Amino acid sequence: MQENDINKSQEEEMEIDLLELAMTLWKKRKKLAVWSACGAVFGLVVAFSIPKEYATSVKLAPEVADSKGGGGSLGALASMAGFSMSSSSGADAVYPQLYPDVVSSVPFTTSLFDVQVTTKDDGKKMTVRQYLENEIRAPWWSTVMGLPFKLLGALRSNDEPAEGKKLDNFQLTVEENGLVEALNQRVSASVDTKTSVVTIDVNMQDPLVSAVLADTVVARLQEYVTNYRTNKARNDLEYALKLNEEAQSNYYKAQQRYADYLDRNQGLAFHSAQTMQDRLENEATLAFNLYNQTAQQVQKAQAKVQENTPVYAIVTPATVPIRAMSPKKGLILVGFTFLAFVACAAWILLISPLLEDYKKKLAEGGEKQQTDCAEE
Known part of the structure; x- marks a missing residue:
């Protein structure tokens, strides 16, 4: 019973304190309105200055x-998490x-x-x-x-950058x-x-x-x-094109040598001529096969570039x-108005009473000094 009575009395005291604070603020409502208006004006200045x-x-x-070794179900579970x-x-x-x-x-x-x-x-x-x-x-x-910082920077920077200077990362x-x-x-x-x-x-x-x-x-x-x-694929494509150009040149040269030999030795039945003809024909065939292989490599490299894009x-x-x-x-206006209202309320409820008490103590101290001097 005693604890309930204590709690009730504390609640009544808190209610009385809150009512007193509210009454104090209500008496100073004009001051609160002035401070809030000043805060709103300052908020408008700030809002339109930004x-x-x-x-x-x-x-x-x-x-x-896609990661080949990652596993589809494990990746899906990780994505969900x-x-x-x-x-x-x-x-x-x-x-x-x-x-x-x-x-x-x-x-x-x-x-x-x-x-x-x-x-x-x-x-x-x-x-x-x-x-x-x-x-x-x-x-x-x-x-x-x-x-001030710009002025200091201008005074300290003696070396001006040269015009047309290339940017260096x-x-x-x-x-x-x-x-x-x-x-x-x-x-x-x-x-x-x-x-x-x-x-x-x-x-x-x-x-x-x-x-x-x-x-x-x-x-x-x-x-x-x-x-x-596509960097590696493009490098592979450039290398394949280079090999293909060299193989093409070699094939055309071997083909031309074989054709020139046939033109010069047409109608001859010597075994040595036949052997040379077979050799040149084989060289042209090998050159063509190499050229064909490099052409296929170029196509594969082009497809790889497209695949990696x-x-x-x-x-x-x-x-x-x-x-x-x-x-x-709007948010800036409301924020500054609210801050001005809170600042004014803090001044009325906290700072102003403390200043009044301080002034009273100073006045009492002065009166004591005067009485002491008079007694002496």
Whole structure:
């Protein structure tokens, strides 16, 4: 019974405290409204100061090389569990899970610098590098905060890069490294481990630039993987073509020697002439057989290149976005308004009473000092 009475009394005290807090806030409702309005105004300033960002997303399903020793049922069970066994295949080292690393690599990123893009509003034509350097806008507070660092960088950088200097992926300049990092923040790739569907996301401040660059990234990624998958087959094809050309030349020469000999020795019945004729005929036959074999090897190599060429199914193609992905103006407005309300409530309930107590203590201390001085 005593415990129940204690619990009831504690609950009543908590209710009284909450009512007192609510009454205190209600008395200061005008102040809360002013602070909330100021927060809303500041939120609007922030929301309209952030440049619009447009996102383009492309989804493609790549053809994954089958692992001969993996086992179909085991691979299916692993896929259901969220794991992919395609990486264990020795035939294909660049499997879909490595596509994000390929997209974010320095050679792949720098290869996008020269991509030609066109802005949607004014129709300016430029490269991606020029767009990043000249067209990307930042909020005013970023410009103000970054101004001292730009001045320090300008003072420290005495050596200006020579015009027409070729880009070196092995040794990037500070400016080129900054462009690579900026582009990596705007271009990303992700892979669904269950379905191996690759998603390419590109965020830009111009919708047309975003769509064009996303389509280019997909094409470059397909080209990269295709070159890797068909590299050995293409080398074998080049070698087979070289052998075929040499065999063809040897066959034509042997055939011409045999024909010339028949023209010069027509009608002769000597055994030596017959022997030479048989020898030249055999050489021409052997040369033809070798030429025929190399021609078959060329056809096999061409078929191998076609077999190793991956096929991609574009699930979601690149389209020009209509609406901006960010900023979320409504969310920013609500967030700043709520923060201003909470800050004002904290000031009223916590900080203001503490300041008043502190002032009272100072006043009491001053009065004591005055009384002590008067007594002395």
